[in-house]
Amino acid sequence: MPTMHAPSGVGMGMSVVFALTLLSRPIAALGTNFLNHTSLLTGREDPDWFEENIPFLDVPDAQIQAVYYYRCQTYKEHLVYTGAQYGYMASEFLHPVDYGAPYGGVVAAAGHHITESRWLRNHQYGQDIVNYWLSGPGTFSKPTSDNVNADTRDWAHEYSFWAATALWRQYLTTGDRDFVVGQLENLVKQYRGWDNHFNSSLGLYWQVPVWDATEYTAASYESSDPYHGGAGYRPTINSYQYGDARAIAAIAALAGNRDLNTEYTQRADALQKAVQQILWDTNAHFYKHRARDNNPSGALLTTREIMGYLPWMFNLPTAASHSAAFAQLKDPQGFSARYGPTTAERRSKWYMHEAATCCRWDGPSWPFATSQTLTAVENLLNDYPAQTYFSAADYLSLLRGYAATQYKNGQPYVAEAHDPDADVWMYDTHDHSEDYNHSTFVDNIIAGLIGLRAQPDDTLVVNPLAPSSWDHFALENAAYHGHSVTVLWDSTGSYYGQGQGLRVYVDGSLAGSRSTLGSLTVNVGPVVAQTISSQVNIAANGQKFPQGTTPSASYTSPYDDVWRAIDGIIWRTGIPENSRWTSYGSPNARDYFALDLRRPQAVSDVRLYFYDDGGGVRRPASYDLQYWTGNAWLTVPDQQRSGGSMSAATSNSQTKITFPTIVTSQLRVIAPNPGAGNGWGLSEFEVWTPAVFQLRNENSGKLMGVAGMSTANSANIQQYDDNGTRDHLWEFVRAPGGWFKIRNLNSGLLLGVQGASTANSAVLQQYEDNGTSDHLWRVVSQGNGLFLLKNKNSGLFVGVDGMSTANGADIVQFEDNGTKDHLWSILPAVPAS
Numbered sequence: 085m086p087t088m089h090a091p092s093g094v095g096m097g098m099s100v101v102f103a104l105t106l107l108s109r110p111i112a113a114l115g116t117n118f119l120n121h122t123s124l125l126t127g128r129e130d131p132d133w134f135e136e137n138i139p140f141l142d143v144p145d146a147q148i149q150a151v152y153y154y155r156c157q158t159y160k161e162h163l164v165y166t167g168a169q170y171g172y173m174a175s176e177f178l179h180p181v182d183y184g185a186p187y188g189g190v191v192a193a194a195g196h197h198i199t200e201s202r203w204l205r206n207h208q209y210g211q212d213i214v215n216y217w218l219s220g221p222g223t224f225s226k227p228t229s230d231n232v233n234a235d236t237r238d239w240a241h242e243y244s245f246w247a248a249t250a251l252w253r254q255y256l257t258t259g260d261r262d263f264v265v266g267q268l269e270n271l272v273k274q275y276r277g278w279d280n281h282f283n284s285s286l287g288l289y290w291q292v293p294v295w296d297a298t299e300y301t302a303a304s305y306e307s308s309d310p311y312h313g314g315a316g317y318r319p320t321i322n323s324y325q326y327g328d329a330r331a332i333a334a335i336a337a338l339a340g341n342r343d344l345n346t347e348y349t350q351r352a353d354a355l356q357k358a359v360q361q362i363l364w365d366t367n368a369h370f371y372k373h374r375a376r377d378n379n380p381s382g383a384l385l386t387t388r389e390i391m392g393y394l395p396w397m398f399n400l401p402t403a404a405s406h407s408a409a410f411a412q413l414k415d416p417q418g419f420s421a422r423y424g425p426t427t428a429e430r431r432s433k434w435y436m437h438e439a440a441t442c443c444r445w446d447g448p449s450w451p452f453a454t455s456q457t458l459t460a461v462e463n464l465l466n467d468y469p470a471q472t473y474f475s476a477a478d479y480l481s482l483l484r485g486y487a488a489t490q491y492k493n494g495q496p497y498v499a500e501a502h503d504p505d506a507d508v509w510m511y512d513t514h515d516h517s518e519d520y521n522h523s524t525f526v527d528n529i530i531a532g533l534i535g536l537r538a539q540p541d542d543t544l545v546v547n548p549l550a551p552s553s554w555d556h557f558a559l560e561n562a563a564y565h566g567h568s569v570t571v572l573w574d575s576t577g578s579y580y581g582q583g584q585g586l587r588v589y590v591d592g593s594l595a596g597s598r599s600t601l602g603s604l605t606v607n608v609g610p611v612v613a614q615t616i617s618s619q620v621n622i623a624a625n626g627q628k629f630p631q632g633t634t635p636s637a638s639y640t641s642p643y644d645d646v647w648r649a650i651d652g653i654i655w656r657t658g659i660p661e662n663s664r665w666t667s668y669g670s671p672n673a674r675d676y677f678a679l680d681l682r683r684p685q686a687v688s689d690v691r692l693y694f695y696d697d698g699g700g701v702r703r704p705a706s707y708d709l710q711y712w713t714g715n716a717w718l719t720v721p722d723q724q725r726s727g728g729s730m731s732a733a734t735s736n737s738q739t740k741i742t743f744p745t746i747v748t749s750q751l752r753v754i755a756p757n758p759g760a761g762n763g764w765g766l767s768e769f770e771v772w773t774p775a776v777f778q779l780r781n782e783n784s785g786k787l788m789g790v791a792g793m794s795t796a797n798s799a800n801i802q803q804y805d806d807n808g809t810r811d812h813l814w815e816f817v818r819a820p821g822g823w824f825k826i827r828n829l830n831s832g833l834l835l836g837v838q839g840a841s842t843a844n845s846a847v848l849q850q851y852e853d854n855g856t857s858d859h860l861w862r863v864v865s866q867g868n869g870l871f872l873l874k875n876k877n878s879g880l881f882v883g884v885d886g887m888s889t890a891n892g893a894d895i896v897q898f899e900d901n902g903t904k905d906h907l908w909s910i911l912p913a914v915p916a917s
């Protein structure tokens with residue numbers, strides 16, 4: 085869009101949906117108000133979202149601070165609302181890549197995404213990301229082909245993934261025991277998904293370097309296949325599986341499952357021993373790759389690679405002497421670099437070999453590994469005996485280098501890889517890797533620099549790695565166990581005016597203090613649980629499913645696209661990527677953008693995100709929200725529009741419009757253009773409703789209902805023409821482990837299987853919520869807006885008896901035999917009451 089220019093402010097809009105409704109009191113009332121949030125958010129788009137969700141940081145290091153807020157913003161940018169079935173997921177590249185899972189996820193950085201999301205006050209984001217991988221699209225079958233990993237069968241195993249560890253760390257911060265316990269079965273399944281990579285005589289897992297997200301490593305160049313790299317027993321997957329075994333054992337203990345706790349404790353103990361015995365190079369004092377094939381002597385690679393620090397990311401090493409490895413992180417011939425660390429030691433013959441061409445992981449500085457290494461150091465400094473190899477001061481200079489890395493042209497920026505010695509990003513292609521989301525930073529600041537060490541009990545350990553030479557620093561209103569925690573350091577007492585020393589506040593009250601910088605344990609009280617709303621955005625249709633909401637407009641700029649205003653994505657204005665509809669260049673005095681919801685729906689909550697680039701596209705001076713009555717467009721009566729808040733005037737901020745429920749099949753926004761060919765635009769148009777759907781069979785075209793509209797237990801489920809009765813409406817209710825209960829709106833009873841049968845052709849019935857697992861379902865996307873409905877108890881899928889197309893035919897369960905009667909459309913159909 086040529087005449088547009090980005091405002092200097094960077095920021096992003098995204099919905100505050102759940103956070104706003106779950107807090108009965110404003111954050112300031114829950115926490116403290118020492119920092120000036122308005123000032124810290126200057127230039128951010130949609131500052132209200134940050135106020136609701138992030139802890140505020142104030143440190144006497146301008147780059148660390150600027151990158152912190154920038155990374156909170158890139159976090160927001162990567163939240164993609166995939167649709168009513170799977171909610172939010174985290175993207176990695178802003179545009180989906182062809183080797184990703186359905187809806188665009190790539191599992192390589194999922195561990196980072198879950199860890200980084202744990203400090204957001206709204207838990208739905210982090211929990212949806214977990215469900216996406218462990219119960220949603222991550223569990224779908226993928227091809228077993230070379231381009232997406234020939235050795236694994238589902239998307240959550242395309243790349244290595246430390247799922248249970250990331251989830252355990254999320255739990256330590258949120259305190260949400262039910263959520264993490266609900267994931268136990270999923271985590272065991274994920275863990276066992278690597279069984280075919282296990283060599284039981286060595287007691288180690290192997291992985292191919294490219295499936296650790298690293299092509300062309302030093303190890304790869306020593307194999308016959310430098311792109312993939314030969315399979316090896318590697319510090320990566322063995323550390324991940326070790327960490328995950330410990331995490332599963334801990335979650336099993338929470339669940340009271342002794343057998344599982346014992347089994348995974350044993351798995352962890354065995355791996356811990358094997359890694360230290362086999363992958364530790366006693367001469368090089370380093371953990372290394374050992375080639376699996378053509379390596380009869382079991383030799384370790386000569387080169388030290390940055391992944392050698394991963395064992396500490398999971399607290400694997402027990403031998404204190406192994407801490408000597410950290411000397412390499414400061415060694416100019418090791419990994420030390422101004423924009424480092426490097427991914428291979430400089431003394432290696434492979435260092436930066438062919439690195440001018442994308443993508444080499446034999447030297448270039450890589451945020452994915454840098455953030456893992458910082459986490460390893462945080463554990464070394466917190467959990468290991470005192471040592472002389474790496475100090476808190478060394479940690480700070482590593483963190484400073486990481487912050488300095490995340491700049492481009494003087495502005496915060498993150499892409500795929502950075503030159504270790506020069507201030508330049510490598511492999512930084514236009515419209516691809518801007519704001520690349522493949523690492524953590526926020527978590528390193530909070531858990532490392534400021535030192536919030538989350539605990540499984542009612543305490544919090546605060547152990548800042550920040551230097552005592554800093555006269556002040558603060559982290560304000562961090563969400564922890566449902567409480568708000570503030571940490572202040574003020575060496576004289578005059579900076580914040582609250583007293584001298586280190587002070588920790590919980591929910592606004594002083595909970596602990598000490599005069600020097602050091603570790604402090606405070607009591608935070610019992611966890612305050614957060615209820616996640618089950619409301620869904622029925623407008624989102626990023627996949628352009630033919631049954632879904634369709635957009636249209638009176639005019640669309642040739643640079644833009646109507647579909648992008650319902651793609652579930654809101655990017656900041658300053659990046660080249662485009663996720664918006666605009667009327668830029670319109671000949672009309674006014675334009676509208678409209679949504680066809682496909683059938684009458686009861687709506688009362690619309691959220692608009694106006695786009696404003698400060699040039700050719702501006703927020704409209706005024707606008708009208710209208711609905712289709714069946715023969716005319718009318719203004720939606722009694723609209724309450726959010727406003728007057730910090731966000732009101734920025735591009736991409738949320739305007740929430742609530743109104744008394746109306747029933748309509750179409751909505752539109754109509755607004756005047758500013759003139760001279762300039763326009764207005766929407767990054768997103770959301771419609772939030774309860775999760776109520778019709779279930780339409782693809783073979784018969786009929787809807788799932790209850791025989792004779794019965795409200796009795798054990799009534800049969802049947803298909804019927806769409807005759808408008810209430811027994812054709814089903815509400816999806818979130819259940820633990822990413823399962824759904826499916827409740828009939830007429831009877832209030834749940835969809836289940838007769839006698840909880842596990843046999844083919846057993847009839848579906850409705851039954852009161854009695855806690856049996858035949859009442860739990862998953863939806864498995866088949867593309868094109870069609871889904872399989874899978875029963876938890878039987879593992880079978882919903883179909884129609886004898887593939888009948890007649891009214892009154894029974895709905896049954898059957899094995900996945902590929903017939904068309906197993907395909908269902910899940911159609912939003914929200915009734916007025």
Ligand SMILES: *[C@@H]1O[C@H](CO)[C@@H](O)[C@H](O)[C@H]1NC(C)=O
Pocket residue numbers: 120121122123126
């Ligand atoms: C906070 O910062 C804003 C913007 O920088 C400023 O206008 C306001 O006066 C400050 N508030 C206080 C209480 O200092």
Ligand SMILES: *[C@@H]1O[C@H](CO)[C@@H](O)[C@H](O)[C@H]1NC(C)=O
Pocket residue numbers: 155156157158159160161162163164173174175196197198200201520521522523524525
């Ligand atoms: C990437 O996006 C996910 C989801 O939005 C988030 O959990 C993570 O913090 C983001 N990471 C960065 C570095 O922005």
Ligand SMILES: *[C@@H]1O[C@H](CO)[C@@H](O)[C@H](O)[C@H]1NC(C)=O
Pocket residue numbers: 283284285286382
């Ligand atoms: C396991 O590793 C040992 C030692 O390298 C090797 O001899 C054996 O063939 C491996 N087993 C499998 C199944 O790969």
Ligand SMILES: *[C@@H]1O[C@H](CO)[C@@H](O)[C@H](O)[C@H]1NC(C)=O
Pocket residue numbers: 788789790791792793803804805807808809811812
């Ligand atoms: C509508 O469908 C239900 C079954 O879902 C059936 O019991 C009812 O008789 C039908 N009503 C009419 C008017 O066809």
Ligand SMILES: *[C@@H]1O[C@H](CO)[C@@H](O)[C@H](O)[C@H]1NC(C)=O
Pocket residue numbers: 835836837838839840850851852854856858859
């Ligand atoms: C629970 O519901 C199922 C049907 O979904 C039924 O077979 C089972 O007998 C019920 N169990 C109890 C204890 O009511």
Ligand SMILES: *[C@@H]1O[C@H](CO)[C@@H](O)[C@H](O)[C@H]1NC(C)=O
Pocket residue numbers: 882883884885886887896897898899901903905906
């Ligand atoms: C496939 O499943 C349907 C029930 O959904 C059943 O009627 C049909 O006979 C099955 N076909 C085969 C070939 O198993």
